[in-house]
Amino acid sequence: MRRSAGIRQSATDEDVWWRNCVFYQVYVPSFADSTGDGIGDLRGIRARLGYLELLGVDALWLTPFYPSPMADNGYDVADPRAVDDRFGTLDDFDALVAEAHRYGLKVTIDLVPNHTSSAHHWFQEALQAPPHSAERERYLFRDGRGPNGTEPPNNWTSVFGGPAWTRVADGQWYLHLFDTEQPDLNWANPEVQDDLQQTMRFWLDRGVDGFRIDVAHAMAKPPDLPDMEPAAGDSGALVVPGVYDPRFDNDSVHDIHRMARKVLDSYPGRMAVGELWILDDERFAKYLRADELQLGFNFRLLTTDFDANRIREAIEHSLDAVRGPGAQPTWTLANHDVGRQVSRYGDGWRGLARARAMALVMLALPGVAFLYNGEELGLPDVHLPDEALRDPVWERSGHVDRGRDGCRVPLPWEGEQAPFGFSTGTRSWLPVPEDWAGLTVETQLEDADSVLSLYRRALELRRERPEFSGEELEWYGAPPGCFAFRRKGGGLICALNTSAAPVPLPPGEILLSSGPIDSADTSGGGELPGETAAWLIPAAED
Known part of the structure; x- marks a missing residue:
């Protein structure tokens, strides 16, 4: 089951295996269910590792599988050093890591350091303790403003909608940038810092390759917790262009990352990638200094419309943000927090064509790529019935924002009836559409023109062809609505x-295209249709 050394070009130097790596995000509840309860689990992932090897990815990112009340689908962690019964046991986790390593796959897992679940024993102790006690100092409890402290300590809003403060029985308020069941930790407290180090070592000792x-x-907050500009919270986003937001990107957050890096450096060959919703290139680059994160998620490509000029601008900004020594750009088009690209780009045949084209653009770029489970199948968002919605955004927005459940529907694997092999049972935690039989892994593996076949071929070429080397891009002149770049050093052209x-x-010479190209052969000279991308090898005289 091991991959040959020739295949794993992205991991020739084991200490920096993540350079040019392709990560695959496994949204644990929605990947594969081994027990029939309709919820994906660790044994289900282990049973599908052969598929991930066949797809051609290098590493996994597992979303939270820790004990949790599931107020935010696992990102409300009650115990960061255990496995929730829904997903299996620690033995199941150890077996998954060992099996993944036998397949040549690295394993990274989520850390959630900004907040805990309100069910965490620390928070329960804080609720029982008096104001200003040591137990409350682990979190951000504050006295309220106004007569009798009846107004929140400041005007901060929750990313999920509504105020970011909740009042407890004795009159104090606690901060939660997300759901009320996700109280923010106080990172000025040494006990909080020590606990994260303990959590990191617990999982590193079990063989994980990174986080x-x-x-x-978000972890660090200004000590005086000043009011935010109202515009910062208008969209419920993690970043609003041109608006100062004291909830995020406080300078002291870098001390936390330096602390975490020291832990990682004591385990050779381990890494961390940070979720960074930061648009300023210089501030983004600070997180990738030599003693902080190895990688940072850059979401410019993900948040850009299907427009050549804007896509080029997003690529150039993303490269400018990692000009420091040793820093690598990261690229992604999807994750569990945003609508799937097929739907974002217009749904139907047009959305699918554009999603296929953008997959080739992303995988042609230098650096690290992150795929989200199901994008390789061309899955669209699903409009779920109201009663099926689980995302806390739905409730906190007063049933205005339907939340993120539509991009989290379980994967279709095989068969003719929902849930298409995701579970041995007949139900899944989010309902799988009955008309997804044509999107299953089984069906697409048999179709040379499917989205899955496109991803498999693209990943194979990216891994094996020397033209994909070189970290700089050279841009060609191009007609309106188009662009073409060339990888300096390797020579690959992406149009x-x-x-x-x-x-x-x-x-x-055409290597691969996202859609049909009418030309006599693969030697070029044809035309690139609308809403299409192609990879080419330069002519010999170039």
Whole structure:
């Protein structure tokens, strides 16, 4: 089951295996269910490792599987050093890591350091303790403003909607940037810092290869907790362009990352990638200094419309943000918090064509790519009935924002009836559409023109072809609505046409295209259709 050394070009140097790596995000509840209860689990993931090897990814990122009341689908962690019964046991986790390593796959897991669950024993102790006690100092409890402290300590809002403060029985308020059941930790407290180090070592000792750090720019807060500009919370986003937001990116957060890096450096070959919703390139780059994070999620490509000029601008900004020594760009088009790209780009045949094209753009770029489970199948968002919605955003927005459940529906594996092999049972925690039979892994593996076949071929070429080397891009002149770049050092050309009309292809041999290209052969000279991308090798004289 081991991959040959020739296949694993992205891991030739084991100490920096993540360079040029392709990560695959496993949304644990929605990947594969081994017990029939309709919830994905660790044994289900282990049973599908052969598929991930066949797909051609290098590493896994597992979303939280820790004990949790599931107020936010596991990102409300009650015990960060255990496995929730829904997902299995510590023995199941150890077996998964060992089996993944036998397949040549690295395993990274989520860390959630900004907050805990309100069911965490620390928070329960804080509720029983008096104001200003040591137990409350682990969190951000404050006295209220106004007569008798009846107003929140400041005007901060929750990312999930509504105020970011909740009042407890004795009159104090506690901060939660997310759900009321996710109280924020006080990172000025040494006990909180020590606990994270203990958690990291617990999982590193069990063989994990790294961590994805949830909202890695949020942990530190200004001591005086000043009011935010109202516009900062208008959209419920983690970042609003041009608006100062004291909830995030406080300078002292870098001390936390330096602390965590020291732990990682005591385990050779381990890494961390931070979730960083930061648009300023210089501030983003600070997180990737030599003694902080090895990688940082850059979401510019994900948040950009299907427009050649804007996509190019997103790529250039993302490269500018990692100009420091040893820093690598990261690219992603999807995750469990945003709508799937097929739906974002317009749904139907147009959304699918654009999603296929953007997959080739992303995988042609230098650096690290992150895939989200199901994007390789071309899954769209699902409009779920009201009674099926689980995301806390639905309730906190007063049933205005339907939340993120539509992009979290379980994967279809095989068969003709829902849930299509996801579970041995007949139900799943979120309902799988009955018309997904044509999207299953089984069906797409048999179709050379499927989205899955496109991803498999693209990942194979990316892994094996020397043209994918080189960290700099050279941009070509291109018609309106189009761009083409060349990887300096390797020579790969990627051309994208976001317009409706066909345009001439750059000269060269076609390696792969996201859609049909009408040309006599693969030697070039044809036209690139609208809403299509292509990979080419330059002509010999170039």
